[in-house]
Amino acid sequence: MEFLPNEPPSVELIRERHERLLERLRRAAEAEGHDPDRLRIVGVTKTHPAALARAALTAGITRLGESRVQEAEPKVDAVPEAEWHFIGRLQSNKARRAVRRFAVIHSLDSLELVDRVDGLAAEEGTAPRVLLQVNVSGESSKAGMAPAAVATMTMPRTVALVGLMTIAPMGASDEEARAVFARLRALRDELEQRIGHELPELSMGMSADADAAAAEGATLVRIGTLLFGPRG
Numbered sequence: 001m002e003f004l005p006n007e008p009p010s011v012e013l014i015r016e017r018h019e020r021l022l023e024r025l026r027r028a029a030e031a032e033g034h035d036p037d038r039l040r041i042v043g044v045t046k047t048h049p050a051a052l053a054r055a056a057l058t059a060g061i062t063r064l065g066e067s068r069v070q071e072a073e074p075k076v077d078a079v080p081e082a083e084w085h086f087i088g089r090l091q092s093n094k095a096r097r098a099v100r101r102f103a104v105i106h107s108l109d110s111l112e113l114v115d116r117v118d119g120l121a122a123e124e125g126t127a128p129r130v131l132l133q134v135n136v137s138g139e140s141s142k143a144g145m146a147p148a149a150v151a152t153m154t155m156p157r158t159v160a161l162v163g164l165m166t167i168a169p170m171g172a173s174d175e176e177a178r179a180v181f182a183r184l185r186a187l188r189d190e191l192e193q194r195i196g197h198e199l200p201e202l203s204m205g206m207s208a209d210a211d212a213a214a215a216e217g218a219t220l221v222r223i224g225t226l227l228f229g230p231r232g
Contacts, residue, residue, distance in 0.1 A: 008052055009229060015059035017227050018043070025214040025221060034217045038200070042085050044224030046071065047231040050078035056227070057082050065222055069094040069101070076101045087165075087203075087222050089143050096120045099159075102128055106165040106203045106220070109133040109143045111153065118156035127158055131165040131203050136183045139169055147187055155195060163201030163219070164188045168209050177209040181216035 009017070018041060026036035043061040045053045046068065053064055053075050064079070066072035067088025076084050086102040092113060098105060099121045105128050108114045114132070121127055132153065135144030144166065155161060166184045168177040181204045192199050203220040205213020210221050224231065 007229075008048075008055070009227075011055045011059045014056055014061070014227055018059060018061055021210070021223065021226055025210055025218075028211050028214040029217065032215045032217070034214075038219045039214055040220055041227075042087065042203075042220055042222045043227050044087065044206075044222050045075065045228070046088075046224065048228055050075045052228060053079045053082065061227070063104075063220075065106075065224075069097045073097070073101060085220075085222075090117075092116055096124065099124050099126050099128055104129045104131075104162075105159075106131045106222075107133045107143070109135075109145055111145070111149065114153075114156055114159075114161075118158050122158040127160060129160045129162045129201075130156070131163045131201055132161070133165045133167075134184060134187060136166045136180045136187070137169050142167060142169075147183070150187055150191055151194070153191060153195070155197060161197070161199065163199045163203065164191070165203035165220075167206075168204070168212070172209065174209070174212050177205075177212040178216055181205070181213050181218065185217050 026039050029039050030036040042063045042065040043056045044065040046066050057079055062083055064082045065085040065087040083103045085104040086098050087106045090107050095117050108130050133144040135142045164184055168180045188199050201219050204218045205221040207223055207225040213221055
């Protein structure tokens with residue numbers, strides 16, 4: 001896939017890339033026995049301007065992702081029709097602003113942060129859907145709960161816990177990435193059994209490892225470069 005430097009893609013090009021990628025990933029999911037219709041793409045617009053977020057929505061990408069609250073706020077205001085997903089590391093002091101702006105928060109990386117977000121959502125009168133970020137690979141540089149901590153999870157009162165999220169190691173082979181994603185799926189299944197509550201979402205995979213994530217049952221794949229080109 002070719003990208004022109006410093007030239008934002010057109011609506012038509014974004015639509016074409018999205019449709020081709022979604023078809024490819026859904027084929028990969030179906031080949032491994034997963035429901036292809038459950039896989040959706042979150043278009044990651046971080047570092048891109050609000051105009052690109054608007055173009056992405058026009059192209060049919062209704063779920064848009066950002067990783068910094070302060071950067072995201074003007075984009076959320078400019079494109080309120082999108083379903084906005086927070087996918088970055090959430091600082092506790094930005095949590096109130098996040099529960100005000102985002103429909104989905106992928107990256108709750110501690111039980112303490114779950115409790116804080118849950119309480120703030122009650123105060124703000126919002127009910128975002130949330131996922132627990134799990135450090136499946138055990139890398140010290142990665143955010144996320146240890147898998148053992150997930151076993152102690154109790155259901156929040158206000159926010160809706162809908163699944164788990166992880167990030168594979170940078171530079172991982174396809175086989176290594178699939179092993180990480182398979183472990184997250186197993187953890188999700190174990191947690192569902194323990195709490196007696198369905199957790200339909202698995203947020204895993206980015207541009208570099210999207211196919212591996214699809215093959216292991218991802219439902220939300222976070223894609224920036226393959227849709228919008230290199231970030232500035």
